[in-house]
Amino acid sequence: MQKSNTTTVQKSPRHPVTPSPRHPVTPSPFADRHIGPNPDEIQQMLQVLGFSSLDDQINSAVPEAIRFSGELNLPPATSEAAALAELKQIASQNQVFRSYIGMGYHDCITPPVIQRNILENPGWYTAYTPYQAEIAQGRLEALLNFQTMVVDLTGLEIANASLLDEATAAAEAMTMSYNLCKGKAKAFFVSQDCHPQTIEVLQTRARPLGIEIIIGDISDFSPTKHHIFGAIVQYPASDGAIYDYSDFIAQVHAVGALVTVAADLLSLCLLRPPGEFGADIAVGSTQRFGVPLGYGGPAAAYFATRDTYKRQVPGRIVGVSKDSQGKPALRLALQTREQHIRREKATSNICTAQVLLAVIAATYAVYHGPEGLKNIASRIHWLTCLLAEGLQSLGYTLGSTTFFDTLRVIPTPGKTLTVATIHDRARERRINLRHLDDSAVGITLDETTTPEDILDLWQIFGLDDELPLETGFLTDLTTVGWVEERNPTTEALPLEETNGSSRNPVSAWTVQAAQKMTYAAPHQRTSPYLTHPVFNKYHSETELQRYLHRLQAKDLSLVHSMIPLGSCTMKLNAAAEMMPVTWPEFGKIHPFAPPEQTAGYRVLFGQLEQWLAEITGFAGVSLQPNAGSQGEYAGLQVIRRYHEHRGEEQRRVCLIPTSAHGTNPASAVMCGMEVVPVACDDMGNIDIEDLRAKVDRYRDELAALMVTYPSTHGVFEEGIKEICAIVHTGGGLVYMDGANMNAQVGLCRPGDIGADVCHLNLHKTFCIPHGGGGPGMGPIAVAPHLVPFLPGHSVVSLGGSDSIGAISAAPWGSASILVISWMYIKMMGAQGLTLATKVAILNANYIARRLEPHYPILYKGKSGLVAHECILDLRSVKKTASIEVDDIAKRLIDFGFHAPTVSWPVAGTMMVEPTESESLQELDRFCDAMIAIRQEIAQIEAGEMDAKDNPLKNAPHPAESLLVGEWDHPYSREQAAYPAPWTREFKFWPSVSRIDNAFGDRHLQCSCLPMEAYTS
Incomplete structure (x- = not known):
């Protein structure tokens, strides 16, 4: 018999002592924790709205013609513990192999201080896009660090605050090149050495725009014989080879086209950066900067270009401006806002960022600093050179003698193992190699690779199961060959002799590898990078942890208060939902691992x-x-x-x-x-x-x-x-x-x-x-x-x-974060999800009813109700008190709230969406703040408060503005800082005053300022 879809609200204490749930309609205790209002609060709100039950309200709000009459066919709701246990069983079906597949994806080490303080910290992951910049200075500083890191490493002049992944960043580069083309060219050249997934995404993006994709070898391609607007190359190439693209780029420029270089960011610590050999755009992934593989995501892509093209850069750019006190302050630059208002003329869709992952990548660079990054890159390159020497000694040929971390290994018929046999032997050791084709194998090393891994790889490729190694080789290699991440030297390496004359083959390989580590011109990087103090002072965990907490303290997130953004649904992100994201069974899987190793992911996807x-x-x-x-x-x-x-x-x-x-x-x-x-x-x-x-x-x-x-x-x-x-x-x-x-x-x-x-x-x-x-x-x-x-x-x-x-x-x-939604649905069940929707609609209508006497509600349904959000019409106060919607948004900061969505979808309005996760107490607190602000506006209207010098026009009020210098405003410090009773119990202090956006747009600065700018 099908269960009734009718919701019955019963009065019960907030934390009932009986084992029955708070909401009798939901069998899962998690729904009680996810949904903010308890039954008593729900009944109070219904009484305000004039309804006897939630279903009565829904019958009035939702047109009968579209209502779903049954119950969703979903698994029964479970507890947090039960859901985690079931997901753990699913995760156990994944097999975590060591993957040397590469293709732009690398295993890496997420420093625990970053994992704990950013990735697993709700103070960072529950924040919203920094459109209210005064309460997002921490995130914006971390993103400015990201942009600076990208600019420095690529050798270009401007970078954005991240894109989705390397392939879509390449597609954005293609589109930007197309838009900048002054001729009628409709073709885009793609090097065959680009990663396969990048080529495919480019083809997908090009097709509807009528762009012809030409895939070929740069050595055979003549730009003068084709009408192209742009080209893209991979650096290093997908199979590891490093090419000098200078001549090719000059040829492309000669026909008026632009060149994009898809570059491995870590390799640029050692290799000549794209900006120095003529690239117009550089794109790539920052995944290997401390972000887990996650079966493909999420990870932040980067996009850098020349200053000339700053108005065409896709996505978001963080810029430096100043606040009303003249203090440096950060905000999203003009380009970001233009994408909203350009509509069909926008150069890109701005919702294409990976902020949390960009923050992790930037902090990884801050933690390691330029020398640390160079040591990591050098160590990877050293091990790759060592691997290469051994493989060549075993009879294999390399596709290129110039490489960074990736080798194309070509078997010699009759002398070495075949490609198929190599893959079989690798799987026996739980290792994945890249199948380049039937004649070659790809191997990409990474930060986690050890000398023991090199030994395993040699044994896979060796004709015998054992190689001629002297006892203690690995110990010598680890302790002598690379002590404390310093570069190896031929003098420091073990040079044991056998039979009194000939050197051990493995010792010889180490010597030869060290000798080949330094790149010859024009590949060697000679320019400095990451010279700003932020990349050179937080290398101890103590200092980094303090720095991260200083940044976090500048940002308002869901750990402080509700974020009532219309159309953005800032609801609870439960800890139980977040925990599996960092499980290694999900986080350490390469996106192109063989399907038999990802059975758990397939179950997750299917469900x-x-x-x-x-x-x-x-x-x-x-x-x-x-x-x-x-x-x-x-x-x-x-x-x-x-x-x-x-x-x-x-x-x-x-x-x-x-x-x-x-x-x-x-x-x-x-x-x-x-x-x-x-x-x-x-x-x-x-x-x-x-x-x-x-x-x-x-x-x-x-x-x-x-x-x-x-x-x-x-x-x-x-x-x-x-x-x-x-x-x-x-x-x-x-x-x-x-x-x-x-x-x-x-x-x-x-x-x-x-x-x-x-x-x-x-x-x-x-x-x-x-x-x-x-x-x-x-x-x-x-x-x-x-x-x-x-x-x-x-x-x-x-x-x-x-x-x-x-x-x-x-x-x-971004496969690894799908576990969050799986957990949510599994713990809520059909009834819990439905109840959440009903309460979301209830919360929005409650706010609308409470605020309607003070701010007109712009749109309602026939029944006089809204859906899950409402629009407050603030346009009249501009006429009566010269108060703009931004003034109200900034004044809300003094009350401890992030503003609702401002001036969208109607200019001069606020769209409020409370979600189902907020309690009646929090809803009332927000309403009280909005009503108090309306009372301040009324004082302006009555002439009781100065029309130009008042708490709204001067908001927000950071502590510095209250304590430093003379207070010469006609309202008190108390009214400025403590406008509501709860602000005395807990006060969120903005770190800057009102930011001058126009100044920042006139003086666009998108990388870290010198420290004296903040202390002068």
Whole structure:
């Protein structure tokens, strides 16, 4: 018998002494911990709204025509302990081999001080994108360190604050080169020596834009014979070879094209940087800077270029400005904000960052410093040289004699083992090597490689199981050959003799390896890097830990208070959900490990895909998109491929409501679509008559409608099914933006409503934390007719012949953080998820009701209710008191809150989304703060407070502004600093005053300033 979907609220104490759950409808104790309000609080809020039960409220808020009548077919909810135990059993099915596969992915050591203080620290991973810069100075400083690190190592002039992965960064470089091209060139040259996944992502990105990809050997390619706008090369090459690209770059420049170099960042400690041999753009991954493999992600990519192109740089840039007191202060630079407002003219989709991972990579560089990084790189190179000497002595040929950490090893027929035998012997030792082709094997070493590993590799390639080693060789190599990470010298190496004359073969290899470590010109790096003090003073754990805590103290996150951001769903990221991310069974798996080693991941993927399909009402799911922006892109690409498959390639018009987020039109343009806006009515709903007119006008060219549900204005539109039907009658498909899925789970399903595809922000609805602006995951769910076109990946044979191809570097995106959403769904169960949605809607309506007497609520449904978020209309106070929406946002900081979403989707408004995780006490605290601010505005309106010199115009108020110098404002220090009772119990102090954005844009500085700038 099916359980009833009716929720009954009973009064019970916050922490009942009986074993029954707080919410009788949910069998899992975790749902009680995830959902903020207890039953008593829920009843209080319902009484304020005039409802007797949650179901009464939902019946009024959610149109009956779209409501899901059954219960989601999901596994029963379990406790945290039980879910962790089950996931541990799944994880045990993964086999952690030593992987020497390379291809841009490397095992590495995450310093424990970084793992504990950043990766596993909610003070870092629960923060939001730093759009309120005054309370994000710690993150912004860490990102400025990241940009400085990238600029220094690449030898270029400007870098952004990270991208998603190396392959998508390369695609962004291609697009930027295309946009900068002044001619009519439509071809892009890709070196065959690039990583295979990079080549495939470039092909996927190029196809809808009509760009021709030319793959070839740089030695055979003549830029003058092809009409190209750009080219990309790998440095070192995917098989390890190091080439001098100077002549090739000069040839490409001669035809007016730009050159991108995809460079291994650690190798640039030893190798001549791309900026010094003519590169226009450098891209790559920072994964090996302390970020676990994670079966492909997440990890931060980098993007660097010349200052000339700063206005075309994709993604976000951290810039240095000053605050109202003249103190240096950091914020996201002009380029970032422009991506929001340019819409279809945006140069990129800005939601493409990996902030938390960029912070880890930058801190890794801070911790090790320039000498430490050079020692790590030198040690890896030394071991690679040693491995190479041994393999050559055993009869193998190397593809190149100049390399960093990767070797192409070519067997000699009749003298050495075959490729197949080598792989078999490697698997016996739980080692993965790269299968380059049937005639060569690839080996990539990394930071974790030891002399013992070199011995294992020699034994794999040796004709016999034992090599002629003298006793004590490994001890000598470890203690003499590399003491305390210093460079080896031929004098320090063991030079034992046998028979009184001939040197031990292994000793000879070590000598020869040391002699070959120094690169010859033009490959050797001679320029300094990481000279800024931040990279040279925090090398002890004591000092680094203190530095990290100083940065963390400057940032407001969910550990301090609610972050009520509309459309961003900043809910609880539970510790039990986060714990498995750093389990080695998930974290130490290479993304291209053989499938028999990743059975646990396949179980995880299969279950999560099934659950998400059930929640959305769709037939198939792809987990590859590693951001919401990637989900948008993938969904639209699937729609385009569907039309092409039906012989209707001309369908390229994408209808987008004027209220849509700026990422929507940006994604559509990236897919080669023509954006046509659709009007909205006075209630914020899609104007159905305008939609009909646009569908009729573009009937033969219509590809899709992009729609957010509930609407971007936070309302359940009554006509959503009709809207979908109108688009379908015009031959188009419906793409549903999943940003507001937190109002749908368990109540309605996009597939039932009529959408054909939607993306899901797992970093919103399904509890992956925002990480200060990344990581994210944006999988897409599709109807049956779109399943054949889902993203694929050639490296692991994922997807069918009709697939759109790879859109991310790794087949399953940022696989390691999928465990978070798995844990959330598993612990909540169907009833817990549904209850969470109901409470999210309740919390939003409670805030709207409390604040409505003070701030008009801009949009409501027919019943007078909102969905899971509400828009506060602040435009009137600009007329009555000259108060801008930013003034209110900054004043909220003095009350200890991050501002809601500002001036979107309507200028001069705030969009508030409390989520289900916030208690009634926290909701009231936020409402009290907003009401107190309105009372201050009323004082300005009445002439009781100066219109120019008041707490709102001067907010936020850091401690320094209150204590240093004279206080000459007409309001008290107490009113400035302690505007509410709770601020006396706990006060979050911003570290800077109001930041001058315009000054920073006029004086763009995107790398670390000298220390005297902060002390003068």
